[in-house]
Amino acid sequence: MSEKYIIGIDQSTQGTKALLFNDRGIMLRREDLSHKQIINDLGWVSHNPEEIYQNTIYVVKKLVTDAGIDKNKVAGIGISNQRETSVIWDKVTGCAMNNAIVWQCARATEICEEIESQMLTERIKKHTGLPLSPYFPAAKFSWLLKHVEGAEEKAQKHELCYGTIDTWMIYQLSKEKSYKTDFSNAARTQLFNIFTLTWDEEICEIFGINKEDLPEVCGSDSCFGTTDFEGFFEHQVPIHAVMGDSNGALFGHGCHKKGETKATYGTGSSIMMNIGEEAVLSEHGLATSLAWGVDGKVTYVLEGNINYTGAVISWLKDDVELISSPKEVEPLCKKAEQNDELYFVPAFTGLGAPYWNSHVKGELSGITRTTKKAEIVRACTECIAYQISDVIDAMTLDANIKMEKLKVDGGPTKNEYLMQFQSDMLRNNVLVPNMEELSGIGAAYLAGIALGIYDKTIFDQIKCDKYEPLMEEERWKHKKYGWKKIIQSACEKN
Template sequence: AEICRRVEKTGAAEMIRKKTGLALSPYFPASKLAWLKENVEGAEALAKKHALCFGTIDTWLVYRMTHGTSYKTDYSNASRTQLFDIFEQRWDEEICQLFGLDAQDLAEVCDSDSCFGETDLDGFFEKPVPIQSVLGDSHGALFGQGCLEKGMIKSTYGTGSSIMMNIGETPVLSTHGVVTSLAWGMQGKISYVLEGNINYTGAVITWLKDDMELIQSPAETEELCRKAEADDSLYFVPAFTGLGAPYWNSEAKGALSGITRTTRKAEMVRAGVECIAYQIADVVNAMSQDAKTEIQELRVDGGPTRNQYLMQFQSDILNRKVLVPDAEELSGIGAAYAAGRGLGLYGDEVFTRLKRQEYAPKMCEEIRVRKYNGWKDAVKSVLK
């Protein structure tokens, strides 16, 4: 955070946003790389000799799996570093210098479905096999969900959540608090996305279990949600470390508001579950405004999608269909699909393999509007 404040004082924040699509934030790797270089013993000296490799986890994995012969990344991961010009599609020297980094020391950026080298996994395979796909976590899920057309959108529910919309081959800079990134580079073409990252979604359930000790397992939340008072006014804003998209307020603190005499454990747990859906609705609505696209459905994945109460509530608050696939690990599936397609093992028919459960909105308009407005008021109360 201190490094970001230092960069912001140079007046470069807006330039960085316009080139990278990302609001200046310690969330992204640029400031983390700068911190490591400044604080890890010997790093500065190695960097001066151009003997230091900088990268995200994919770069490190590829480097290790190829015994140091391949120092590469793909467009999706490069676009998340806050060092990559997504319009010129290259590392930006000016931004790198602001963070004390040298662009020539960064990994080679390749198409997401190209060959990144070969590996035998330290002898696990009899002969080396190609590493034929590299994708960022959320980008992999977008691809695995089959969101290949402009306007298609998915949400991955994890510790935090990533909501991502395919916006096609022409980038759109957000004016509503989400970020613009590259989806992937495949078969020589670049696709762009809008993305919103939420810090705490599934982690709220972990907090209810481990810290508040209100539940013993995440599976209990669905039954408690159904036992809670049908129409109370309780809201939980999980700003444990500030709020991510679309608010980007790192000073905000969490709040439980609307407590009444009838507030019990069940109501508190339900507020924790419902805040996941509210936060995702905030981001989906922001993306719809930025892309000037009417969203028809939300494709979802991740562990919390097993909670049927949450999925129905998500559909109700969005007033859109929510589609839950019969597989959870869409990020891995997406990378596998990209690798197989890149090698010509199969074509787009692979995307029809997923079976989906559909949730359609059931909540009446008056209740939906009242509930969502109550959430917006709760969020306003924690913003500084």
């Protein structure tokens, strides 16, 4: 049998990666390209969607060219994408009306406050599984309609497209022939009813959006269209899997059974627990959502999203300039005094799950005369593990499932200090896989399965390093108590 190839595209917050897999699921090559983070003086975070599309074309062309493979043997594409980042574009011209609002951006807070004042919060959660928040695209789309010149007029004429990044990419790659999204992305818009599996007319009306103008929602293993990447391929290549990046990581980890849990450490973090084929609405600050739709069935998850985890390390390097490279973090953490009372609350744009406070400000608490750079870096690193532990504590209560282990992925998982501290805070094992790019792997493997190139034994090749809890119980209790006290204090101030 002649060799076939699958390309995984992971369009993330910081950049776009293209991953090349052979028909045995082995990653042969990776190319990536960052895009500009557009941040104004109000702290609003934006991306240029046209730049993202052009970068996607570039990395795929470079990947295939530099790998030296036969282009005709590329059989399919899987896409994983940063979720909640929201774009509107002109249905006639195909051009974006404005820069995309990034998931981190809280500029739509006033829209959510107005809806909250109308006592609609619980209704929204009961339909969508999501707590009302400017984090989600519904409020972002509403903001764009109100503030982008000409957007409302085009919406009234049904000349406007709404999409998360997957929909934007599919639309552009297919030359405007395909206007689709998958269950995992639709479920994160706060416009999709996760019980009826349709766009929710009532919720759409609350946010001022006509549901008829939203994209078609498909199973995650569907064919979303075909593309030749601006003429690079001589044949049309099917886009045969689409998943939000965190969902792709859950799938890539092989968390296909009820109770299996993963955490992605990226710019922010998504902690996700597979809860099976029936939804459970959270009572502890989490979201209920869809993991994916595969083989005609949907799988539900509980999820907690944290705004700033890996981005805290970027802040240390780029903004306060305490470090010149992320590689400095681990040795500084190990060097630091371990028994002080220093805590860092990374609320640069409020806090996500399970606190959901968009007004809280960040703070460094417990500074003494002995606090130095190493201690500050250690506190900033530990806040990542504390936040993830808080989310998993909430998941355990909601799902009534005891997590047996946590599978993790993302750049910060290379930090042995952080992984050990995470295991200590959870009092549970943490598994770090021997393969990176789990989001892109998940999407690529799903595309390969859908095309009949792979079967589910493909996940067996992913092996893991294991961290086990080592911290004494009394010290663990003390550290957790200190964190709970400072996070509660920060929230009560705002």
